[in-house]
Amino acid sequence: MTPTDTSRSWNTAAATGLLRLVVGAVLLRWRHPLARRLGGASDGDRLLPLLFGYFGVRDMTVGVVTLAATRPGGDVPRAVRLQGLADATDAALVAAVAASGRLSRPRAAAAGAVAAVSALGEFATAARLRRP
Numbered sequence: 001m002t003p004t005d006t007s008r009s010w011n012t013a014a015a016t017g018l019l020r021l022v023v024g025a026v027l028l029r030w031r032h033p034l035a036r037r038l039g040g041a042s043d044g045d046r047l048l049p050l051l052f053g054y055f056g057v058r059d060m061t062v063g064v065v066t067l068a069a070t071r072p073g074g075d076v077p078r079a080v081r082l083q084g085l086a087d088a089t090d091a092a093l094v095a096a097v098a099a100s101g102r103l104s105r106p107r108a109a110a111a112g113a114v115a116a117v118s119a120l121g122e123f124a125t126a127a128r129l130r131r132p
Helices: 003-029 031-039 047-068 076-099 105-130
Strands: none
Touching: 003 031, 003 047, 003 076, 003 105, 031 047, 031 105, 047 076, 076 105
């Protein structure tokens, strides 16, 4: 691995890991208002705020794992691929919640598209980081 490859991996892990930590903290801290505004949850809805909280805890966990991958012996491409798997899981969860009728089709389509595009980007980034 060249110094440029190492820098690219480290920069990718640091940037995406920190972003995941911040986004996760926001999702967890403001899960109820975000569920109402973004998900259309009613005041008594417990599922959507729980889902936003899950996304927050999961994003913070993935962020820590990604930052830890910058340590010697760490595997940054694997950590970035894990981010892609997390986002692919988001798309599946959003589809399941929409199928249950708890999330409108337009909101589910938008959230699912964001998750799918993000996952594809992370898979592509992980593959690019693996290339010599």
